[in-house]
Each structure stands twice: as structure tokens, then as C-alpha cells.
Amino acid sequence: xxxxxxxxxxxxxxxxxxxxxxxxxxxxxxxxxxxxxxxxxxxxxxxxxxxxxxxxxxxxxxxxxxxxxxxxxxxxxxxxxxxxxxxxxxxxxxxxxxxxxxxxxxxxxxxxxxxxxxxxxxxxxxxxxxxxxxxxxxxxxxxxxxxxxxxxxxxxxxxxxxxxxxxxxxxxxxxxxxxxxxxxxxxxxxxxxxxxxxxxxxxxxxxxxxxxxxxxxxxxxxxxxxxxxxxxxxxxxxxxxxxxxxxxxxxxxxxxxxxxxxxxxxxxxxxxxxxxxxxxxxxxxxxxxxxxxxxxxxxxxxxxxxxxx
Amino acid sequence: xxxxxxxxxxxxxxxxxxxxxxxxxxxxxxxxxxxxxxxxxxxxxxxxxxxxxxxxxxxxxxxxxxxxxxxxxxxxxxxxxxxxxxxxxxxxxxxxxxxxxxxxxxxxxxxxxxxxxxxxxxxxxxxxxxxxxxxxxxxxxxxxxxxxxxxxxxxxxxxxxxxxxxxxxxxxxxxxxxxxxxxxxxxxxxxxxxxxxxxxxxxxxxxxxxxxxxxxxxxxxxxxxxxxxxxxxxxxxxxxxxxxxxxxxxxxxxxxxxxxxxxxxxxxxxxxxxxxxxxxxxxxxxxxxxxxxxxxxxxxxxxxxxxxxxxxxxxxxxxxxxxxxxxxxxxxxxxxxxxxxxxxxxxxxxxxxxxxxxxxxxxxxxxxxxxxxxxxxxxxxxxxxxxxxxxxxxxxxxxxxxxxxxxxxxxxxxxxxxxxxxxxxxxxxxxxxxxxxxxxxxxxxxxxxxxxxxxxxxxxxxxxxxxxxxxxxxxxxxxxxxxxxxxxxxxxxxxxxxxxxxxxxxxxxxxxxxxxxxxxxxxxxxxxxxxxxxxxxxxxxxxxxxxxxxxxxxxxxxxxxxxxxxxxxxxxxxxxxxxxxxxxxxxxxxxxxxxxxxxxxxxxxxxxxxxxxxxxxxxxxxxxxxxxxxxxxxxxxxxxxxxxxxxxxxxxxxxx
Numbered sequence: 001x002x003x004x005x006x007x008x009x010x011x012x013x014x015x016x017x018x019x020x021x022x023x024x025x026x027x028x029x030x031x032x033x034x035x036x037x038x039x040x041x042x043x044x045x046x047x048x049x050x051x052x053x054x055x056x057x058x059x060x061x062x063x064x065x066x067x068x069x070x071x072x073x074x075x076x077x078x079x080x081x082x083x084x085x086x087x088x089x090x091x092x093x094x095x096x097x098x099x100x101x102x103x104x105x106x107x108x109x110x111x112x113x114x115x116x117x118x119x120x121x122x123x124x125x126x127x128x129x130x131x132x133x134x135x136x137x138x139x140x141x142x143x144x145x146x147x148x149x150x151x152x153x154x155x156x157x158x159x160x161x162x163x164x165x166x167x168x169x170x171x172x173x174x175x176x177x178x179x180x181x182x183x184x185x186x187x188x189x190x191x192x193x194x195x196x197x198x199x200x201x202x203x204x205x206x207x208x209x210x211x212x213x214x215x216x217x218x219x220x221x222x223x224x225x226x227x228x229x230x231x232x233x234x235x236x237x238x239x240x241x242x243x244x245x246x247x248x249x250x251x252x253x254x255x256x257x258x259x260x261x262x263x264x265x266x267x268x269x270x271x272x273x274x275x276x277x278x279x280x281x282x283x284x285x286x287x288x289x290x291x292x293x294x295x296x297x298x299x300x301x302x303x304x305x306x307x308x309x
Numbered sequence: 310x311x312x313x314x315x316x317x318x319x320x321x322x323x324x325x326x327x328x329x330x331x332x333x334x335x336x337x338x339x340x341x342x343x344x345x346x347x348x349x350x351x352x353x354x355x356x357x358x359x360x361x362x363x364x365x366x367x368x369x370x371x372x373x374x375x376x377x378x379x380x381x382x383x384x385x386x387x388x389x390x391x392x393x394x395x396x397x398x399x400x401x402x403x404x405x406x407x408x409x410x411x412x413x414x415x416x417x418x419x420x421x422x423x424x425x426x427x428x429x430x431x432x433x434x435x436x437x438x439x440x441x442x443x444x445x446x447x448x449x450x451x452x453x454x455x456x457x458x459x460x461x462x463x464x465x466x467x468x469x470x471x472x473x474x475x476x477x478x479x480x481x482x483x484x485x486x487x488x489x490x491x492x493x494x495x496x497x498x499x500x501x502x503x504x505x506x507x508x509x510x511x512x513x514x515x516x517x518x519x520x521x522x523x524x525x526x527x528x529x530x531x532x533x534x535x536x537x538x539x540x541x542x543x544x545x546x547x548x549x550x551x552x553x554x555x556x557x558x559x560x561x562x563x564x565x566x567x568x569x570x571x572x573x574x575x576x577x578x579x580x581x582x583x584x585x586x587x588x589x590x591x592x593x594x595x596x597x598x599x600x601x602x603x604x605x606x607x608x609x610x611x612x613x614x615x616x617x618x619x620x621x622x623x624x625x626x627x628x629x630x631x632x633x634x635x636x637x638x639x640x641x642x643x644x645x646x647x648x649x650x651x652x653x654x655x656x657x658x659x660x661x662x663x664x665x666x667x668x669x670x671x672x673x674x675x676x677x678x679x680x681x682x683x684x685x686x687x688x689x690x691x692x693x694x695x696x697x698x699x700x701x702x703x704x705x706x707x708x709x710x711x712x713x714x715x716x717x718x719x720x721x722x723x724x725x726x727x728x729x730x731x732x733x734x735x736x737x738x739x740x741x742x743x744x745x746x747x748x749x750x751x752x753x754x755x756x757x758x759x760x761x762x763x764x765x766x767x768x769x770x771x772x773x774x775x776x777x778x779x780x781x782x783x784x785x786x787x788x789x790x791x792x793x794x795x796x797x798x799x800x801x802x803x804x805x806x807x808x809x810x811x812x813x814x815x816x817x818x819x820x821x822x823x824x825x826x827x828x829x830x831x832x833x834x835x836x837x838x839x840x841x842x843x844x845x846x847x848x849x850x851x852x853x854x855x856x857x858x859x860x861x862x863x864x865x866x867x868x869x870x871x872x873x874x875x876x877x878x879x880x881x882x883x884x885x886x887x888x889x890x891x892x893x894x895x896x897x898x899x900x901x902x903x904x905x906x907x908x909x910x911x912x913x914x915x916x917x918x919x920x921x922x923x924x925x926x927x928x929x930x931x932x933x934x935x936x937x938x939x940x941x942x943x944x945x946x947x948x949x950x951x952x953x954x955x956x957x958x959x960x961x962x963x964x965x
Binding site: 056057068072079124128135144149225294302 | 680681683684687690691698701702713717719723724731732734735742743745747749750753754756757758760761763829830833834838841842845849855856859861868874875877879
């Protein structure tokens with residue numbers, strides 16, 4: 001029953017819950033600065049969330065119980081999967097052999113219900129977003145297994161915590177491997193968090209959107225759940241990405257944590273920069289882009305396997 | 310205890326007698342269900358009781374000594390007996406409401422019920438048989454009973470075509486199995502399964518035997534590229550039967566493959582790798598073809614191919630484990646395969662029964678004409694939703710659990726075997742993840758097009774009977790139970806694998822030690838869902854209004870996303886491989902006129918080699934058609950010639 005004594009393990013969870021809106025605020029602020037605007041305050045995402053909780057929730061007359069259930073399931077699944085992520089040296093509450101599989105499939109559960117919730121309205125706008133989400137998910141799923149999965153295969157660990165702690169950056173082969181993996185992981189992050197080259201989180205031009213158009217008919221508390229889970233999702237993938245380069249976490253907890261924070265900040269700057277510099281891709285070319293990321297992963301692993309031998 | 314099994318079979322036979330004799334037909338149907346269900350429950354209880362008492366294997370029916378050597382209830386047989394009987398119960402219950410609409414057919418329904426009970430009996434005895442001839446007799450009986458059952462609506466052309474394809478294909482498979490068992494007999498000098506063994510040092514003979522075995526049973530199981538009969542046979546059978554076909558009958562192929570692994574041991578590692586590659590192709594293309602279908606039963610038939618592929622991946626892992634004698638791989642690979650066999654049987658039965666209810670109400674299997682069922686029958690929708698979540702392999706349901714074991718097998722083999730295995734297993738893991746993504750797309754498609762939104766065609770009433778709820782509720786409950794608390798089933802699987810005859814002594818092994826963590830995860834997900842939902846329901850103000858949808862007014866049901874448009878983007882990527890064809894006729898005038906679009910998904914293996922082969926044979930046969938006189942003496946001459954050829958081959962085989 002040591003899991004209940006692991007109070008420390010609560011820290012990553014609380015960190016993700018509390019800081020994730022700030023992370024989004026940071027990205028938005030930097031994007032504003034890069035485009036020459038002052039932008040909304042850093043705390044704006046918190047205000048937005050707070051405002052949504054006070055709003056009335058409107059359900060379409062064509063909607064069923066699925067619409068009421070979908071945001072809840074999506075939120076709960078993302079919430080519980082965030083319990084499996086380590087920050088620095090802190091072991092998360094839920095850490096066991098095979099949690100990388102559970103993690104991926106819990107996010108799949110969230111996606112399943114989000115698609116159903118969108119299709120429940122019976123409008124072709126939501127249908128368009130849902131169909132795109134389903135399509136791109138098919139190509140995003142392999143990237144996850146090519147990045148974290150290949151580390152798992154190399155290290156022989158199947159728990160996210162153990163995998164990150166098996167990373168050694170002192171050897172040039174593994175350093176190159178980690179760098180290339182993190183590039184694929186960045187592609188994955190942009191897809192999963194509906195960021196710029198794939199999806200535009202800001203405009204409301206429905207025909208071009210994926211994630212935004214799926215939640216068109218959600219309001220009030222349901223929109224709160226969707227927004228908050230999308231913030232948490234960005235945080236999850238940011239941690240996922242930032243933890244690739246954290247060689248100090250075992251030796252020196254505080255140094256490890258500071259490196260981790262610096263990594264997160266750098267990542268927000270990178271996202272803001274990419275979103276400012278790159279226009280959104282054509283919908284048709286997104287599968288190619290994702291397959292490209294997969295191909296990098298394959299090539300990388302091939303090189304690693306044969307250089308090692 | 311054997312009395313229970315005898316009584317169970319007795320009840321099933323009694324069901325057949327009732328179906329044939331009792332009048333009127335409506336009462337016969339009710340009595341049939343009332344007789345067969347207790348029989349199946351008894352047999353399920355029998356198999357659990359025997360599995361618990363493993364490793365000691367008792368004779369099947371000690372009170373009838375002469376049949377003792379012909380049947381053997383070992384772990385594998387009992388496990389498949391459990392699968393067959395568990396899944397048959399809801400199928401039979403749903404038959405009660407499904408057949409109501411056919412009562413006017415009279416004798417055809419009676420014939421269907423009699424052949425269904427024969428099918429139930431034969432399937433149970435197939436897995437228990439320990440003698441090659443007995444096995445083949447029951448195998449043939451099973452095939453024929455299923456064929457006769459398919460003919461309930463024999464006046465329809467698609468039924469005639471589909472059942473013919475089923476009949477010829479399974480007979481090809483049976484023919485291959487004849488050769489397989491004769492070769493084993495020639496080698497072992499005995500007809501008993503317990504005596505069959507063939508080792509790889511025999512070279513070509515070994516590979517020939519195990520190749521024939523895998524081919525014969527693989528056709529039955531529906532591995533690609535021998536899957537072509539499934540999408541024909543499953544849609545045309547009465548839904549009750551297609552549930553059983555997809556849930557159980559193709560699993561007898563998996564059972565056979567397990568027996569082949571037993572007879573031909575130890576298999577070399579490359580066969581395991583080959584099995585995995587074939588399986589991963591079956592899984593990926595099975596689900597991709599499914600995505601292109603509009604016919605709900607055809608779609609589910611393609612999903613059976615996908616799931617057979619997933620089971621095959623597990624079997625391949627286990628075979629690699631045997632050849633390198635790595636214990637953990639055998640446990641995880643075969644354990645995952647056996648567990649997925651059971652799970653697939655459960656959720657596929659649930660989905661087929663559900664699709665049968667929908668077919669009854671809509672009178673069509675085309676999902677493009679459905680929609681909005683959720684407003685008519687929310688509980689029915691919820692039960693179907695459980696099935697789709699389970700088949701997509703999502704937690705916390707049973708489909709995830711078996712896929713999890715198979716994933717663990719990949720990681721385990723990568724770290725235990727080294728060399729090129731990490732790379733190979735990673736590709737397999739990515740393949741399985743890809744299958745998961747496609748399955749998610751496919752089942753969100755059918756859930757949303759069939760159940761959500763508004764009705765595309767006007768529908769009088771949507772009736773779901775209590776029997777349907779019972780028949781769907783039972784497997785849905787099992788899906789949830791096996792997902793959240795899989796320990797009892799895993800205990801059964803552990804004792805089945807521990808009592809193997811794969812020629813390898815297994816150390817005690819806990820398939821996965823941290824189930825409590827998984828259970829904790831799932832319970833916390835459910836708890837979080839419950840808490841947030843309760844908080845939301847209590848706290849939030851609600852209001853209903855027309856859908857906003859960017860302010861577009863007068864949405865009509867026709868404007869909704871259809872199944873084809875939902876899947877279009879994914880399908881267009883592999884359109885050539887999928888043999889996807891679309892026909893558009895849109896007049897290019899200023900004012901809109903009636904335009905038309907239809908899409909059709911072919912099948913790679915059917916169009917590239919099965920159909921050409923079939924036509925080539927038919928054409929060649931046409932050349933000797935002139936020989937077919939009405940005179941019976943010619944036929945007798947032909948038979949004599951064939952017998953002589955077989956006899957000649959047998960003599961050559963024996964003496965040279």
C-alpha cells in the first residue's frame with residue numbers, strides 16, 4: 001500500500017493541474033510579442049476557465065446523453081493519465097510496468113468520446129472536425145510508439161518513470177538518438193495539442209479547424225472541461241518532451257527540477273516561434289507530415305540499432 | 310461431474326427435438342430457448358469445474374468407458390469449451406426475439422433451429438475430440454450445420470451466393486485438414502491427438518505438415534489473404550448465426566492452430582515471425598477494409614479479421630518464446646492470444662446481436678440510412694457503445710486487457726532476446742498501435758452514424774425486446790468485468806497454459822503482477838467520471854436550444870456527415886490497395902440537377918487471386934462438361950477413377 005504513502009507523488013499531478021493554464025498563457029503571450037502585440041495577460045487562461053464555470057450550459061435539442069458524458073470522460077481520462085507522468089526525480093503516483101501503454105490508450109479513450117460528443121450534434125461542421133481528428137489520430141499514434149516506445153525497447157523498461165531515468169546523454173550515439181526522437185515527439189505534440197502546422201487554436205474559421213470545430217456546440221461547464229483538458233494535454237506533452245533532456249534529475253533533485261523548468265520555458269518559446277513563423281498546412285498534406293515524423297523515428301532507430309552493434 | 314456434461318448435451322438435443330416437433334412454432338421457439346440455455350450453462354459450469362481441477366485430466370465421460378480415448382478434456386479443450394458455451398448463451402437468447410419476424414416461414418425456422426442445435430453440439434465436441442477421424446467428423450458436421458443455418462432466407466440471391474462461397478471455402482480447408490491428419494497419421498501410426506508429434510529434424514515433412522495445418526486452420530480462422538469468405542458469409546447469415554460464426558466458429562481455427570503448435574514442436578523462430586507478420590497484415594488491412602464498408606454486418610466481419618490478426622500476433626510471440634525457450638514470452642504471447650480469443654467472442658457477439666436488432670427495425674444493413682437511434686433507445690445505445698469501446702481496445706474494458714498483454718509480450722521479447730528483436734518488436738508495436746487508431750476511427754464512425762445525430766430515414770417505431778436487452782446486457786457486463794477485474798480469467802488462462810503439451814516445461818509465472826495497479830487506474834478513471842459528472846449535474850445550469858452549428862439554420866438530417874465522408878480521408882490514402890471505387894455523376898449545368906455518388910469497396914485478395922482462380926477452374930471444367938452425361942454409369946466410372954487415383958497415391962505413399 002506504499003502508493004498511498006507516496007505523498008511526494010502527488011506533486012507532479014498538482015503541478016500539471018495548477019500550472020497548465022499558465023503554460024498556455026505563456027505561449028500566447030510570446031506569440032503576441034512576436035507578432036508585435038501586447039497580448040492578453042499571462043493569467044488569461046485562468047480567467048477564461050473561471051468564467052466558463054459560471055456560464056449556463058446549453059445543449060442542442062438534437063444532442064443525447066453522449067454529449068453530456070463525452071466532456072466528462074475526456075477530462076477524466078486526461079486527468080488520470082497525467083497521474084503517470086514524472087517530473088524530475090519525483091516518482092508519480094501511478095507508476096508501474098506497462099504504464100506507457102495505459103497512458104496512450106487512456107488518451108485514446110478521451111479522443112473516442114470527444115469524437116462521439118462532436119458527432120452527437122448531427123451538424124456537418126462538427127462532423128468535419130471529428131473526421132479529421134480520427135484521421136490524424138491514426139497517424140499520430142505510431143509516433144508515440146516510435147519515440148517513447150523505442151526508448152522502452154532499448155532500455156527494457158516499460159514504465160514512463162523508469163524509461164526517463166534510463167536516458168544517458170554521455171554517449172554520443174544515445175545523444176543523437178534522443179535529439180532525433182525529441183524532434184518526432186515535437187511533431188507529435190503539435191498534432192495532439194492541435195497547434196499550428198496542423199491546427200489553429202485561435203481562429204474560428206470553422207472549415208479549417210479540427211479541434212476548435214469539434215467543440216462548437218459546447219458551452220458552460222462542458223466547454224470548461226474540454227478547455228481544461230486541452231490545457232492539461234499541452235502540459236502532458238510538454239513534460240513528455242522536456243523530460244527527454246534531463247540528465248541531472250537523479251543526481252541532484254533541485255538542479256534537475258530547474259533544468260526541467262528551463263526546458264519547459266524554452267519549449268513554450270519554441271512553440272510560439274513555430275506558430276508565428278509557419279502557416280498551417282493544407283489538410284491533405286497533414287498525413288504526409290505525420291508519416292514524415294514516423295519515418296524519422298524509423299530511420300533513427302535503425303541507425304541506433306546498427307551503430308550500437 | 311460428467312453427468313452435468315451429458316445432461317447439458319441432452320438438453321441441447323432436447324432443444325432440437327422440441328424445435329422439430331412442438332406446435333405452434335412460437336411455443337416451440339420459446340421452449341427451444343428454455344431447453345438449450347440451461348444445457349449451455351451446464352456445459353460452461355462443467356468446463357470451469359474441470360479447469361479448476363487441472364493439471365489432472367479426467368476422462369470426459371467416465372460412465373461410458375468405450376468413448377474414453379476418443380475425447381479428451383485437457384486445458385485447451387476446456388478453455389475453448391468455455392468460450393463456446395459462454396458466448397452461445399446470449400446468442401440463443403437473442404434468437405428468441407430475432408426469429409419472431411420469420412415465424413411465418415414455418416419449416417425453414419424449424420430447420421434453422423435444428424441445425425443451430427447441431428452446430429452447438431458439434432462445435433463443443435470438435436474441441437473435445439482426441440481422435441483425428443472423430444475430429445474431422447464433428448468438424449464437417451459443424452461446417453454443414455452452419456451452412457444449413459445460413460439458408461434460412463434461401464430465396465435471396467445474396468444468401469445463395471454467400472453460403473456457396475462459405476461452403477466451398479470451408480470445404481477446401483477441410484480437404485487440406487484431411488491431408489494434414491493423414492500425414493500425421495502416417496508418421497505417428499495412430500489417430501489419437503495425444504500420439505501425434507513431429508519434430509523439425511524431419512526437414513521437409515515437418516514443414517509440409519505444419520504448413521498444411523496452419524493453412525487449413527488459417528482459412529477457417531480468416532487470416533489474410535484467406536479471409537475472403539468472411540465478408541460474404543457473415544452478412545447473409547441470420548444475425549443470430551453470424552454472431553456465433555464470428556464469435557465462435559472462426560475461433561475453432563485458432564483452436565486448431567494451437568493444436569498444430571502442439572503436434573509440430575518445437576517450431577523454429579522464423580515461423581513465429583512469419584505468423585506475426587501475416588497477423589499484423591491481417592489486423593491492419595482487416596480494419597482498413599472495415600472502415601470502407603457501409604454494410605454493418607460486413608463491417609463487423611472485417612473486424613473479425615482484424616481481431617484474428619491480433620490473436621495471431623500473440624500466438625506468434627508465444628511460438629518465438631517456445632523456440633528460444635523464454636518462459637515469459639510463452640506466458641504473455643499465448644496468454645494474450647487466449648484472452649483475446651475470449652474477449653473477441655464476447656464483444657463480437659454483443660455487436661452482432663445489436664446489429665441484428667437494428668436490422669430488424671430498419672430493414673436494412675446500410676448504415677448510411679440510419680441515425681438517431683440514441684433518441685429512441687438510449688439504453689440499447691449504451692450497451693452497443695460498451696461493445697464498440699471494448700473492440701477498439703480502450704480501457705477500462707476487456708479488449709484493452711488482452712492487447713495490453715500482447716504489448717507486454719513485445720517489450721518482454723525485446724529485452725529477453727536482444728539482437729534484431731527490439732527493432733522487429735517495435736515495428737509490431739507500432740503496427741498494433743496503428744490498428745488501434747484505425748479501429749477507433751471505424752467505431753466512432755459507426756457509433757456516430759448509426760446512433761447519434763438525427764434520423765436519416767423515417768422510422769415508425771424502434772423496438773428492443775427484453776430478450777434483446779438480456780442478450781446484450783450479459784456480454785456487456787462481461788466486457789466491463791473482464792476489464793476491471795480480469796484476475797479470475799487470467800487464473801483460468803494460467804492453468805490452461807501451465808498444462809500445455811508444447812514440449813516445454815513451464816515455471817510458475819504470474820502473467821502480470823501489477824493488475825492491482827491497472828484496476829486502480831480504471832477505478833480512478835470511473836470514479837473521476839462519476840464525480841465530475843455528479844458535480845456537473847448538480848452545479849451547472851442547463852438549457853436546451855437548437856444546435857448552433859455556426860448559425861446555419863434549417864439543418865436537415867441529410868446534411869449530416871455520412872459514414873463515407875467520415876472515413877473518406879483515411880480511405881483515400883490506401884484507395885488503390887483497398888480496391889475502393891467511386892462513381893460520381895454530377896451534371897455541370899448552371900442550375901443544380903439531380904446528381905449521384907456511390908462508392909464501393911472491393912477486396913484485394915478476392916479480386917486479385919480468388920475470383921480469377923475460381924473462374925479459371927470453372928472455365929477448365931467447362932471443357933470436360935461434355936463428359937457429364939445423364940447416364941449414371943459415367944458417374945460411377947468417374948468415381949472409380951478418382952478412388953483409383955487416391956488409392957494409387959496412398960500405395961505409393963506407404964511403400965516408397
